[in-house]
Amino acid sequence: MRHFKTDKLDKNKSNAIGQSFIHESAIKQVTGKAVYIDDRAEEAHSLHAYPVLSTISSGKVLSIDTSEALAIAGVIDIYSAKDIPGKNDISPVFTGDILLAEEIISYHSQPILLVVANSYQTARIAARKVKIEYEKSAAILDIKEAIKQESWVRPPHALNRGDAQQAIKAAKHTVDGELDIGGQEHFYLEGQISIASPTEDGGMFIQTSSQHPSEVQHLVAKVLKQPFNYVTVEMRRMGGAFGGKETQAAPWACLAALAAFHTGRSVKVRLARGDDFKSTGKRHPFYNTYQVGFDDDGLIEGVDININGYCGHSADLSDAIVDRALFHADNAYYYPSAHINGNRCRTNTVSNTAYRGFGGPQGMIMAEKIMDDIAYALGKDPLEIRKLNLYRPGRDLTPYKQKIEQFILKDMIAQMEQEGDYWARKAAIKAFNKSSPIIKKGLSLTPVKFGISFTVQHLNQAGALLVIYADGSVHVNHGGTEMGQGLNTKIAQIVAQALSIDMQHVLVNATRTDKVPNTSPTAASSGTDLNGMAAFNAATTIKERLFEFASAHFDVSTEGMLLENNKLIHEKGEISFPELINLAYLNRISLSTTGFYSTPEIYYNRDKAEGHPFFYFAYGLALSEVEVDLLTGENTLTRVDILHDVGNSINPALDIGQIEGAFIQGMGWLTTEDLSWNKEGVLASNAPATYKIPAIGDTPAQFNVKLYDSQNPATTVFKSKAVGEPPFMLGISVWSAIRNALASITDYQYAPNLNTPATAERVLNAVEVAKQWSESAKKGANNA
Template identity: 75%
Template sequence: TVETRRMGGAFGGKETQGAPWACLAALATYFLGCAVKLRLARSDDFKLTGKRHPFYNQYHVGFDENGLIEGADITVNGFCGYSPDLSDAIVDRAMFHADNAYYYPAARIQGNRCKVNTVSHTAFRGFGGPQGMIMGELIMDDIAAKLGKDPLEIRKLNLYRPGRDITPYHQTVEQHILKDMITQLELSGDYWSRKQHIKQFNQSSSIIKKGLAMTPVKYGISFTVQHLNQAGALVHVYSDGSIHLNHGGTEMGQGLNTKIAQIVAHGFGINFDAVSISATRTDKVPNTSPTAASSGTDLNGMAALNAVDTIKKRMIDFVSQHFTVPNESIVFKDNKITHDKGEISFKELANLAYMNRISLSSTGYYATPKIHYDRAKGEGRPFFYYAHGVAMSEVEVDILTGENTVTRVDILHDVGSSINPALDIGQIEGAFIQGMGWLTTEDLQWNNKGELTSFGPANYKIPAIGDTPSEFNVNLYNSANPETTVFRSKAVGEPPFMLSFSVWSAIRNAVSSITDYQYTAPLDTPTTPERVLGAIERTQQWLEERK
């Protein structure tokens, strides 16, 4: 029996990389006959556990004189380490997302799983999606540079839209809200005026260069391994009106338990504090899927709501019989149940139903509908729906050192009908900062023996509070999920991670200003000062060759 009250860490490492340490702890427990805690030193944890897959990607793209893409040939190469781990599905998702938000009329997307002499890499927030999606943004920036246009114009031109809505894997994009989201952020973030001011600033500033970029996100929600798209829950209503809930998801600081307690409370029309959630246990809810793929609330929330609906139907049928009132007149709201002949508190009804031998306990189950995928043909519907977002980032780059700072960020993100806006905004803020770190400072270095050499805070830089943009505006886009999810909400765990692409594009934009935006140098990620300085030197060399 496995019990998990809460986890201090998440982001993919919990999926497979915890297994060796669990086995070691279990062996020690077996031989010592007592409880054992195994905790790795930070440097050992760095060296021995896998990270997000490094990728080496290439593209060829054809486009017309306006910048409209006519064909794309993309190859993504995931560096798996010494064993496959979850690499098959991770590279799959990178391939699924190589389009990001853009329509490729003709596309060939190839994914390779590369064995290398490092630790075995594994899942991390986005699960291959970021490594694929960044190709879409690279292509947009490069087309804009080639044509001498603003990258936002090229992005808007190539967005999925009615009539241009079939993905390379043959799923139809049915919701087209990114154009409206971009328009809203253009206005609220004053994009075009700031672009002009930044150009003027860069012309008069010889050392500090500013950059501005806006990038969209279209992220598919579902496990790409179909059988994982299921969940269970267990709900008990006690005779005093209190409710016990157990579900198959794990709480790791993302607010999953809060959201699911809200769903149950709303379903019964009672206060949130009447619902208690116990630790996730395999003897309460069996065969649980990982709390991953941004699907914790989608799956477990629907399973819990299914259990609530089962109990609620029994209570409604009992009220109808006991008080001789029609079912349709019975309403659960504000801790009471009203009907044609009066009202009764939820607590009183729970006790009355118990006294009349009505079952007040139920399991719930949910399996995501509609999804299917034929891997041999490379087509199907691997995702139930898409989550969207748009981010605009402004940066400053020191062209003498390559150091860069994010000064302002504006985000508009689509979470459907939000169950808990405070939790959702927290997830968006955290995901963006985490993505910003991945793209700018978190530089993993291995020696030629495959040993990690950046294994501590002295040589691996994660974002600190001082790296947070001084102006950080996050707003939720008001749009219900067109698919039947729990209360028409949308997943929020992974999609906002990719909003950080706007930082990378803004840095490229700042460096490009050295040539008055005539040339945009290649810039691999993470954009450490060393890499940015290399891009600056290539840009200056290009300028010298043109003189």
């Protein structure tokens, strides 16, 4: 692996941007000293609560018997929807996300009651003793059944340019296909957990593992029928999240607050891992179909893509997630005529939710399938087709009418072709496959073009609070949340750079709703873009204030005045930063300020299905080589080369870490992470024994990651680009490489459909399809 070395970097250098500073919690995490919510010492007389979960997927509650549970020593009380003072609906956008079911059951493992006890174990045992009688009703569990019944959580929405069907009919060549795309469990290391504590002034203090503290604040207040200022939410760090704690951390905080409200004591709610799996949403599975028309060279003339998101019982964030899938069904390619429709399918399962990429991967994979299928239909190399269809000047308008303004993929591909030795390796693999009847190799280079911004306009805003103490030390709070990605480290670097001081003097602390209000979730890869700019704006305000003070105090001009290397330099001399701050304090100069940022140019007209939903695009490439065993269906990723665009990197080491982790997670989504439900709607893959995420042994022996040398043309903080989500979709190259290996069975004339995840069973099925196709083709040639 290629890593930026940190041992030779000057950690006291005031030029903080571009330096590979260590993650602020790294040492604490590896030594076990990092404090997560379950590590916190419990208050005296604190309680534990646990939900009673439904055991059916669809129906009604007929009767509830809590007598046996209440008889257990240590059980304090059991609460139902009737005990909620305010709203029982905690939906993030629309309606239908019920905190505690009253009569109607919409999915298996839906919370119905909340048991409160003096210990975690007692609460769990008592929850199992509650007897509930149900009247079952028919459940929709299959996405194709939902499509057939037009069972939607939100109305369909489509993008249109030209007459796609006419363009396809007029094209010389056409191909069509379908793809079942599996979901994905978030598998954060720290599960869902919250602690609610009544405060002495009659408020409620919430500690929660959440990507969206402000939403938790607002929902707890609504559940308890209180104003927002009644609730304060704090979030220091999460042990992973990946979108699973954007909206779906809120129910557990609300339940903890409900119990604390009634008992007047601190209450913790922590889900056991198995219940966490069953009661929280996943990445949306999708079922997609396509038709494409193209010419002899493989240039696309028209596409018709139908995208169907498996949403679960309620909308949650599905409307925006399916929108983003629509927005990324083009990936890096220009479609002259296009119809791209998105359905939000309602099923009787837990409501699926945000996950790294937020629907983008499920749309983008269709573009890559189309490129591969065109190539095999024409007998060409897939990379030729990809390069031919790239966005370029004159062919630069997306299906949602946003103009592409940066065309770096052509140069990035050329660099990867050379550094990754693409063509020589492709030739060697073809030669190997001809002489190897059991092991087949595959190679694929796939690009990523990922839009950065929340597609919901009002979420593109952030605030920060910056305080400088009299000794020159700096304290920063911002609205983002630290889930392991290094956001706090980057914020500290940004502030240090803006003030030209050493990193060691900047402390970024817990996210709190009483420090920075009305914050957006840390999601959509926007954490640094939004909060970093807000912190930068706050630091700039303080800097200007200091310049004005210094100008008056020293009787000097602000022209040529600068902060540099922990000093203020002016025309008459210089003063150290701590001395300057103390002097400003003695002269009654305000040394605290807020910063705010809202992303410009963001809009989308849903009625016209057009707009500018993304501030800019992040780009990347992955070249993956795999080996597939035709007897077992097992596949191995042997080498990957990644070239990724992060603009002007704020912290290269953190960025490379994000790229590596995202790629492996994307690979897992497409190869091993297989969610399965039984016919009753019960999640069968509900533990590490039945759900396989990639392990260290799945990491390729050769793992080369390089940052593309560029800077963001958009006005972002220090010209950087987002890095959280875009590299996830680099994992599509692994799936495409497996298909390339399977295509060798047909002499690269046809690649069988390969639903995801590409487990050994699905690969073996595809092998049989490829062999049958090959036999049929031989018979056809002989008959001719």
